[in-house]
Amino acid sequence: MNICGYSPESINEGEGLRAAIFISGCKHYCPGCFSPKTWNFEYGEPFTLARQREIIRDIAGNPLLDGLTILGGDPFFSAREVSGFIDLLHLEAGPVPVWIYSGYTYEELSAASDSDEYALLGRCDVLVDGRYVEALRDPSLLYRGSSNQRLIDIKQSLEHGEAILWQSVFTK
């Protein structure tokens, strides 16, 4: 698996201050995609164990962070590897909240409970879901590009068996 970007601190990829990792590779091919070069699974740098540990050290050593966001590309095309990284992160840095982006919908990702995609979903806290739809583009939306995309509270959704929208701690 390759990564094509890493920000140790970002305010654009989810609520609060977050580290962000961009996973290479996507097969959704949405027209108007913000970064078609990320479709290529070979793009970027190999996500070696040494690089994973370096990023985990960054995250563990930054008390200002609210969590990590994983996006792409689409991380769910590399679901097993991304799950392995999250396990290592939680082992070495404790319970870091994870947001994750996907072109798949929550319903697609949660359809089969024995799938790698479902296992990755269960390791994360908030899912930003759905393909980017150019006709529904809305620059005023928080953390997403088109109005079909949703911010989903994964733990609540898995518990209740349906997609439940995430609520910001600032608007509750």
Ligand code: SF4
């Ligand atoms: S899911 Fe995201 S990365 Fe993939 S084609 Fe659509 S907008 Fe681009």
